[in-house]
Amino acid sequence: MHKRTQRKAAQQILLARAEKERNLWSTISTLTPEAALDLLDSSKSGLSEFLVEASSDYYGPNVITQVKRESPLKRFALSFVSPFTGILFLLALVSFITDYSMMPHGQRDLSTVLIILVMILLSGLMTFIQEFRGDQAAQKLSELVENTIAVTRKDAPQTEIPMDEVVVGDIVHLAAGDMVPADLRILEANDLFINQSAMTGESEPVEKSAAPVAPGEHTAQMDIPNLAFMGTNVQSGSALGIVYSTGDETVLGQMAGHLSQVKPEPSAFDKGLASVSRILIRFMLVMVPLVFLLNVITKRDGLSAFLFSISIAVGLTPQMLPMIVSTVLARGAVAMSRKDTIIKNVNAIQNMGAMDILCTDKTGTLTQDRVVLEYHLDIEGEEDPYVLRYAFLNSYYQTGLNSLMDESIILRTHEESEQDESLRGLTDTYTKVDEIPFDFERRRLSVMVKDDKEEHLLVTKGAVEEMLSICDSVRSQGQTVPMDDTHRQQILRLVDELNDDGMRVIGVALRDDPPGVGQLSKADEVGMVFIGILAFLDPPKESTQAALEALREHGVETKILTGDNERVTASVCKQVGLKVENILMGADVDGMDDQTLSDAAERTQVFAKLSPLQKARVVTLLRARGHVVGYMGDGINDAAAMRASDVGVSVDNAVDIAKESAQVILLKKDLMVLERGLIEGRKVYANLIKYIKITASSNFGNMLSVLVASALLPFLPMAAIHLLLLNLVYDITCLTLPFDNVDRDYLLKPRRWQAHTITSFMLRIGPVSSIFDILTYALMFFLIAPQVVGGQWNQLTAASDKALFIALFQAGWFVLSMWTQTLVVHMIRTEKIPFVQSRAALPVWVVGLLGCLVMTLIPYIPLGAKIGLAPLPFVYFLYLAGILLLYMLFVTGAKWLYIKRHGELL
Structure with a gap:
């Protein structure tokens, strides 16, 4: 009885909501986040199970209706409509007239007509069965790759669900690399930049915020800064949003009919x-x-x-x-699916066969993608729990890209807290205040926290060179002192030694006087104190060397395009048998014109410290030289290069935008799987x-x-x-x-x-x-x-x-x-x-x-x-x-x- 009452209440809410939904975007964008929640009968704690179920029944799945397919019966009938069967029908008609209609009763013969009709039946059945099997195969393959999104629902905080299960009123968590699953009203935004190029053609990402807009300020939905749209993707930052439109009712859904009329370039x-x-x-x-x-x-x-x-x-x-x-x-x-290789676009099969250069990132491809925090060191190279303490706060509270490094830091902190009291109860002592998400230009991430005394602290971690550029002090021998060239050289020497051992190194820094709440920006990452470094080991896969040799044997040259520094990259490459005669750096790439870079890319096997756009540029120039180039990656920084390649390859656990950009999905991130595919x-x-x-x-x-x-x-x-x-x-x-x-x-x-x-x-x-x-x-x-x-x-x-x-x-x-x-x-x-x-x-x-x-x-x-x-x-x-x-x-x-x-x- 109680469940029936809840269902009835949910249905009444949906009926009342339906009255408000005409041009909902123009209304919801002018409301405060709280008013937007009220409008959609939701809250930050999410929808109840019954309201989710009722909403799903009312609106249907969160998918855009494809071109309507014919019924099986109609498709069966259409299987008999072809020039071949048409001629057979004509022959049957002629045979019927000449062998039956025009013959005396005793000489009439329908055998030829029956033979022809059997041929028609065989032809039609063959066509129908082949098309049906092809459709079934494509459907099964598409079900093997699924994009998910994090939502908050009552009694199920921040749960990953398939995107097609998102309903109106859902509270959605967005992070860098996510595809926006439906049309959303942004409730909270943290340096949120969304790439809308798939819908507007604009290559530059657009900044989004939660602030309401004035009525009539924007006439086009795509221009409204507090709305995010299905089919776009998060470039950087994080956000919380509420779904106000799903499936065919989204902007993308309304555009789908027009888009389907635009034929892709063959x-x-x-x-x-x-x-x-x-x-x-x-x-x-x-x-x-x-x-x-x-x-x-x-x-x-x-x-x-x-x-x-x-x-x-x-x-x-x-x-x-x-x-x-x-x-x-x-x-x-x-x-190919039986070889753990899922083809999203069958034309990619031909490109797979033609590929003669494979560009790939180092992490997870050459290495095990099993990052272990080996050391947390002060600038003298000694183990220091002080460094781990603040690295933990940064990793625990950041909401951007899911990082194996962050998981490793959190795990190591929990392990060492059993012996070290200074690492216990950190989440009780400190609460998060604000955040500056990671991006590939700054190559760092900042989190502002406050302790139980209401004192604020900015904790930043990132690439060592970029961290040194924002620090004017250093923690040495437990004391904060001004940073000089001696300290700088001491830190870089320590980093080089660790890099030569194949370890990835990042720096950690603090600032104890950050600006007030809501005022934090990238400009505040200055005047910081460098407190130490973290060294991670991501050992090479045992199968990597054999896979590289197999690719070479099959005429495919492998080039490494990575954002890591050259020493770590060189160390790992040598361990897996890749020749490292010359490493081209991101800074060198920027200084070259297209012809110079094209010539250099042809003879270079390893590229280090590349930005996402530099990766895409290298791939584009290699293609221009007549190569068929594949690109394998799993991060948001790989999406541009995958789109620039002849065949983009990603993995099933990649970020959404990487999977969306790829034509081929590997169920295991392993070069041997790619070689088999x-x-x-x-x-x-x-x-x-x-x-x-x-x-x-x-x-x-x-x-x-x-x-x-x-x-x-x-x-x-x-x-x-x-x-x-x-x-x-x-x-x-x-x-x-x-x-x-x-x-x-x-x-x-x-x-x-x-x-x-x-x-x-x-x-x-x-x-x-x-x-x-x-x-x-x-x-x-x-x-x-x-x-x-x-x-x-x-x-x-x-x-x-x-x-x-x-x-x-x-x-x-x-x-x-x-x-x-x-x-x-x-x-x-x-x-x-x-x-x-x-x-x-x-x-x-x-x-x-x-x-x-x-x-x-x-x-x-x-x-x-x-x-x-x-x-x-x-x-x-x-x-x-x-x-x-x-x-x-x-x-x-x-x-x-x-x-x-x-x-x-x-």
């Missing part, structure tokens, strides 16, 4: 696929009318010529290319390019063969239904290519999409199949068919003899076409000698062989007679074996000539 991969399709379609548009005219002139049968011509058009048009490409990529993405990406690309080149060359060869047959033969070389059946079975066999093996040698080099080589491949390999098609024409026309029928074509007078002659001829080419199209898959899939040095995967073998056997048997079963094919004599297969052997030799020769010219086959 990748080189997309352009290459389109160019292949255009080439084949152009050939088809020229040849099909020519084939139709030749057949009308030579055969005097307009209907048959028309059906044959449009069947040729369907067979030659690469209509299956998009579906098979999607299938290959989707299956590749699933295969890279190999899988090259396998996917290899199997994809196999299909594209095989299809292009086969289709081109078929065009030439049909053109010759139309000009020289007195009848059609194949009936329309034969062509369509051949096309259907061949496409089914090609669906096994994603499972094919890839030669190890192929995987050792980066593979880049080169569309222009496909035309050359098509022109060299395609005519080989045409030569053997024409040879088969001659064999069937002058030798085998006359032997079986009892005379040459021009000697035959009986209609039944001519029909048998045509059925034999068409059966001969029908069977040969299936065998050559299957064999060419095995010939082209490898640069090595097929069947001997390199063998296809079992699914390719089994399905291909089954396809050939089925098509070979069709002339011998009732189905063959129904579609106009006659049983072939035994002697045909002796000739077929010889033709196929010669065909393989000729294709091998053409393949080697192509490799000699282009350097590689695929």
Whole structure:
């Protein structure tokens, strides 16, 4: 009863709120934080469980509705809408009229119609199943990567929840690196800067505050300083906000319809696929009318010529290319997920295979990302709990980036407090007053606290060089004295020694007279007392050296781009086997023009003390030199470089903005995982390019063969239904290519999409199949068919003899076409000698062989007679074996000539 009452009360609150929500942003921005909480019936302690549940039911999940997908039933129906099935329907209609409607009752036959309808069913089912499986795979992959946000709810303070569970009225905690999960009214802000470039195009972050604005002061939502919007991200600082709009009702949700109409720039991969399709379609548009005219002139049968011509058009048009490409990529993405590599954008698979430079941060990639506080030292290099005491206050009370260093400081303080009373009860003695968050320009973080005597203290920690620049005093031998060059050199020597041992070092400083509450700013980080240093050890991973060697073996050069100093970086790099002949510093980068830096970046393997923008600049210049560059990172300082790269790689526990910027997510932060994903990406690309080149060359060869047959033969070389059946079975066999093996040698080099080589491949390999098609024409026309029928074509007078002659001829080419199209898959899939040095995967073998056997048997079963094919004599297969052997030799020769010219086959 009590729960029912609570639910009813929650529903009444939501109904009352709905009355206020028209243009809510313009109202809530003018209110004080307290009034904003009242407006949304919330408080800083968060929503109750019942109000969360009711709000979720009322507003729905916090997601932007994608383009509405068709129902499964509609998608099933659409699977039968294609040029291929359209021609089959037309053939079925013609067969129904000629074999049933126009025939006497005793001679009516629906078998051909039924055969065609079965082909339509197979084609539609194949399309539906492949698309359904692809969608299911994509859905499962998307569920493996989840962004979360911290919210406060009653009885659950600061809990991480998935972003799609955020509801109106939720109290949200924002920190650097977070994606804003919904439209928020800022309640508290601490040096909060938000990057709104995804929505406004402005590259500079915008400062946000909690202060109300005057009514009518801003006409555009994006300009209001106390509102934060879904889809933007926190650049620096921290904040507390209340959700006033979710999902489709957010600014981003309202923009989504317009954004979906803006098509993204096609990748080189997309352009290459389109160019292949255009080439084949152009050939088809020229040849099909020519084939139709030749057949009308030579055969005097307009209907048959028309059906044959449009069947040729369907067979030659690469209509299956998009579906098979999607299938290959989707299956590749699933295969990569089994290697702990999640692909957010399938086009990134091609970039993974083409990548020849990997840029990565040092921390967590080369190292274990398991930071241990080894030392807390005064400037004389002695252990000093005084340094740890104030470092703890800074780490405990800071609300910005979650740092392993902070966790290590807090853990070490708790451990040592058992023996040292000065480290006990610090959170009881000191309370937080204010904070200046970390940013990558200052490279430090400040927290203001007050003790139980109401005395204020500013505690700052950060990079030693930056800390020294704001200190004018130093704590030496327990006394505060003015800092001079001797002290400075003493501190830097100590830091260098620790850096040379592979330790990361930060400094700690105090100021005991900070400004009043609410007045603290970056300008107050001056006149501080340097009290000591903290030294952290992040040991190299055991797998790092092997992973770097594996990447090198596969043609990928690794470059380290880090914000750490050069000594720590050099020490770690040497431990993992990276050559450190030259280190380029951030200060050097700033002093170089683009050409100078581009040349330096090409020959430099290690970059240290880089800012986020400097990392992005190095990546951009390496790409401009023709490299395919990957960038691996997990922090807010890596987002710009990831966006500048060809393929951004992040990890599942990275900050939100890093995961959002990446196309590839690793479930483990390990270079060995990336190396395995890279190999899988090259396998996917290899199997994809196999299909594209095989299809292009086969289709081109078929065009030439049909053109010759139309000009020289007195009848059609194949009936329309034969062509369509051949096309259907061949496409089914090609669906096994994603499972094919890839030669190890192929995987050792980066593979880049080169569309222009496909035309050359098509022109060299395609005519080989045409030569053997024409040879088969001659064999069937002058030798085998006359032997079986009892005379040459021009000697035959009986209609039944001519029909048998045509059925034999068409059966001969029908069977040969299936065998050559299957064999060419095995010939082209490898640069090595097929069947001997390199063998296809079992699914390719089994399905291909089954396809050939089925098509070979069709002339011998009732189905063959129904579609106009006659049983072939035994002697045909002796000739077929010889033709196929010669065909393989000729294709091998053409393949080697192509490799000699282009350097590689695929």
